[in-house]
Amino acid sequence: MNHEWIGLPKEEELDQYVGYVYCITNLANGRKYLGQKKLWRIKKLKPLKGKKKKRHFVVPSDYKDYYGSNELLKSDFQKLGKNLFERRVIIMCKKKCLMNYWETWHQMNNDVLGVNHPPNAKLWYNNYIGIRMNGNMIRGNEDEE
Numbered sequence: 001m002n003h004e005w006i007g008l009p010k011e012e013e014l015d016q017y018v019g020y021v022y023c024i025t026n027l028a029n030g031r032k033y034l035g036q037k038k039l040w041r042i043k044k045l046k047p048l049k050g051k052k053k054k055r056h057f058v059v060p061s062d063y064k065d066y067y068g069s070n071e072l073l074k075s076d077f078q079k080l081g082k083n084l085f086e087r088r089v090i091i092m093c094k095k096k097c098l099m100n101y102w103e104t105w106h107q108m109n110n111d112v113l114g115v116n117h118p119p120n121a122k123l124w125y126n127n128y129i130g131i132r133m134n135g136n137m138i139r140g141n142e143d144e145e
Helices: 011-016 071-080 096-109 118-123 135-139
Strands: 019-026 032-038 040-045 055-060 085-093
Touching: 019 071, 019 096, 032 096, 085 096, 096 135
Parallel strands: none
Antiparallel strands: 019 032, 019 085, 040 055
């Protein structure tokens, strides 16, 4: 079985995106996890000799090998292995604020916490939804932090 992300653009196209919203599915029991993953991270190096400023580089994140941040999901992954999990990209995002928006939208739309339909909570690994968002950033009226 292929363990790559389903729906991820070609590597040469990734530099136009900040990250993506994804769904990981446990194929053994159908339980899912909705989250987001950044494609890039800042790598800091010590200053050059005689300089005070640290050096910063943008490098790829660990997205290729990433299987979510939820502890129960990670535990199931350790027990069952890669073969029983599907990783699917839902939407690619060019801004971090849009990753926050779409992750939350999909979590709410799927009722991952079981607020409207309590049995839903057993279908999802998600156990909280956390968001902080500035509407001006989403609409393009402000630069992102």
